[in-house]
Amino acid sequence: MSAIAADPDAPGTDRLPVLSPMLRRLAAERATGALMRDRGTLYLADGQVVHAESPATPGIDVLLTTGGTLRHEGWWDAVAQAGAHRRVGRYLVDSGHVPGGALE
Known part of the structure; x- marks a missing residue:
C-alpha cells in the first residue's frame, strides 16, 4: 500500500x-x-x-465468521478447545477449519 x-x-x-x-x-x-x-x-x-x-478493527472471530470462512459454532468450538492456552488460531489451522492464509 x-x-x-x-x-x-x-x-x-x-x-x-x-x-x-x-x-x-x-x-x-x-x-x-x-x-x-x-x-x-x-x-x-x-x-x-x-x-x-x-482498536476499532473487528476481532478475528468477527472477520472469520462474517466473511463465511468459519461458522460461528466452529469459532466457539475452537475457543473451548484451545482458548485457555491462547492458541485458537493454531487450533483452527491444525484442525483444518481454516487455511493458514486466512489468519494473515
Whole structure:
C-alpha cells in the first residue's frame, strides 16, 4: 500500500481518506518504523505502509465468521478447545477449519 494519495480529482476518489502531512513526509523520507496515533498504529518499511492496527478493527472471530470462512459454532468450538492456552488460531489451522492464509 502506498503512502502517496491518488489524484483527488480522479473519478471515484471522492471517498478516499485524506493522508496526513506526517504520513506524506514519512513516505518521502522512506521511513521505517511505527507511527502511533489516537486511532491506531501504522507500520512503515521504506516509506510504505506494511501493516496497520486499530482498536476499532473487528476481532478475528468477527472477520472469520462474517466473511463465511468459519461458522460461528466452529469459532466457539475452537475457543473451548484451545482458548485457555491462547492458541485458537493454531487450533483452527491444525484442525483444518481454516487455511493458514486466512489468519494473515
